[in-house]
């Protein structure tokens with residue numbers, strides 16, 4: 001038999017867009033587009049400190065994680081009602097369907113909203129209604145992951161968990177996000193233990209700006225099933241061995257890392273090195289309204305900048321299914337869909 005024909009480089013962006021994939025690291029508040037910020041501000045009669053959408057977009061120039069978070073929390077202030085949260089998640093999920101995202105595990109930050117007096121019922125009610133509809137409307141399987149803000153106390157996280165428990169069946173897990181440096185995972189050891197006892201999945205941001213030690217803590221103290229970002233792991237060979245042997249996935253966000261200057265430029269992103277090290281790396285958008293692109297743009301940009309190939313694309317899609325918390329039968333169906341797309345694009349074998 002002849003070997004499979006090589007994939008023409010021009011076909012790679014089309015293949016990346018067409019292939020089914022899971023998105024496992026998307027903050028729903030980070031999908032709040034400037035246009036929706038203005039629409040919601042008008043809905044609620046809120047005055048914004050920017051004259052128009054373009055002026056707001058111009059403020060999206062970040063130097064590090066904190067400079068982004070300051071603007072991100074400011075933007076979230078227009079989210080007030082159940083309808084707002086429903087509209088926000090509905091818009092993301094409609095967009096996800098066009099990008100051939102078959103599974104979305106969506107982070108939300110309840111403390112950002114409850115601290116402003118927005119009831120937990122509005123936050124989880126609106127988001128979960130959009131997620132429940134996504135399957136029939138768009139063919140997207142969607143689930144929610146509640147994130148604790150790590151710049152706040154563990155006491156605050158416990159209170160947030162208690163407030164959310166009446167909606168326990170509407171989220172599948174918990175995560176840890178916000179300002180990483182100075183807020184190590186071990187600060188949240190007890191609340192994560194309680195979440196595990198409740199049968200929740202646990203994930204944590206670690207090793208975005210923070211050191212490899214934070215990734216060790218996320219694994220050993222929080223017992224995280226996935227590490228969000230985790231790109232700093234390559235500075236610690238024992239940690240890389242641990243991640244490879246355990247198969248704990250990394251949810252990598254290339255455009256986020258570029259915009260927040262985790263790497264000097266996208267060409268020097270370490271996604272290829274993570275895959276070469278045998279790690280279960282995935283590609284994700286993090287906060288697409290702020291970082292210049294949704295999931296397919298992340299794939300396109302990082303592949304163009306680093307020279308990854310169709311073989312890597314298949315691996316990343318497979319990794320995204322395996323790293324998801326979706327039922328095994330769904331994962332098997334998505335793998336078959338992936339094979340069909342690769343066949344259609346003339347790529348056979350691994």
Ligand code: HPA
Nearest residue numbers: 027177178179205286287
């Ligand atoms: N890191 C930490 N917290 C966040 C992020 C991130 O990339 N995006 C939204 N909250």
Ligand code: ZN
Nearest residue numbers: 027177228286
């Ligand atoms: Zn994130």
